[in-house]
Amino acid sequence: MVVKTHKVDDLKAVFATVESVDEVLARARITGTVSGLLVDEGTSVEAGVRIATIGDPKLALATAGIDARLKAAEAERDLAEIEFRRSGDLLAKGAATQARVDNARTRLDVATRNIAAIRSEKQVSAERSGEGAVLAPGAGRVLKVHVTQGSVVMAGDTIATIAAENYILRMALPERHARFIKLGDRVLVGPRSLSTIDTPPRFGTIRQVYPRIEDGRVIADVAVEGLGDFFVGERVPVHVTTGQRPAIIVPRAAISPRFGLDYVTVKDVGPVVVQLGQAAEDDIEVLSGLRDGDLVTW
Template identity: 30%
Template structure:
């Protein structure tokens, strides 16, 4: 019992000592220390300006360059190559002589046809003299009407013969013109598939060479059918333009829409569009793939950096900053363009919008602007 009493006494004394320590400020006469008020939270953010400016309505796609004119040169007569007058891959102008073919056989046939024509003309002259002679004699009663009629018939036959001779001669001259092969239009020619001495004929499947027109050229690409109506309106107004860029080079050419295919592909919902590019420096080469940008029209709009746009269950919104406070502003996005979002409602332009630090913001959060990162 004495041991229990001692333990209880010690516990009571310990509790009293603790209570005295905790209340020492009061029995010492000292005033309690006041706690500092919590500081309002300030979030550091990056800002950008909403701008109202002209924004193109465009469509990006992959296109293929094709020549407007392309011709495979072939021989129209059976003969041999005498001369080749160009270097492989060279630029040629319309009318340039490219190949000379052996024409000796045709030359001989032309001389023969000219000889036949001269002979028949001489016979016609004799027949016409007979007609005049018999016509004079019939008036004097020195010949019969049969002789006059026969002379006229012979003259008429020779007139027809001469016409046939002239036609044969003209045909041979046309055949001779085929022995000089010239460029039908300006462009760039391929390598020559035949050399001097090769025998060529119209039935050959391999072309002597191929010429492609290089300026202007076509660029064909596909666009979604939803753009078709706007494109047709823009074509009627003459406001369309096409920019074709070679990937990884930055080299590009511009032009306009030349044609829209008359059918939409029902399996893909795409329609083929063909643009015509001036291509004076031969930047675009037939057959290459290019990145195309079809600019349908340009219109005024409010734009903000796309990174400023946030999404929620109720729709898109941005954080605007006014008087150092963040505010939630719902917006409607029409489309994006080169890292910018086009706003159709919610912003009037000139507002400060948050482009970095949105995760720490709520309505009314105090913010302070920090410099934007280089290249942002």
């Protein structure tokens, strides 16, 4: 093989953190006391599942008061209906005036509409009682529970933070590298440090580059398969392309390690000590020891 200098991608090693694409907050809709907490950190939940219950004794008292008002309104309606029928009978006999009948009809209409209004108010009270159930706004894992059993919460307070089970790697690169990254670029993802099994490197794809530089760094998200069992916030090594550089690449089979050194056989010269660099699947980079035009044999 005749040695030639090739252009290769210049990879920069950085750390990326595992993040959820979406983090949703389960909030309280009413003011009250947490009487039932059904989840803990790490619990997997489905969308719409009850994760806590908030009780407010005043809602039960308000509902009882509405029931009492409804019964009183129904009694008034019954009395107005009797008075309307009686006025109609007296009008037919000539013992009452039309004005009395109209007045009785008006009182009956008012009583009927008052009952409808109270029933609507009762439905609102029942709905508010049902809002004591805190439901998961989306499927995922519970990252943090912000309350404990018996805590007093206000309407709008956060009960739990839920991470949607759609994880990505979020990396921060120095702004001088911002011009090299773009959507669709491949990223080499290193092995997981928390794993006890050696896993080969894999590739991910840049799915989003944020158009804002913070503290001299540009933020980008990388889509990678198989992040479902990772911890949110776990750091993973990645290598991103930041341009190209010249390099000499030889097959791995041409390298002969002896006595702690790496040798390459050059025709008409013999074994030459080389310094190795970045390795690929079947090839490896030679940093020093060879030059263009050398004929390598193995």
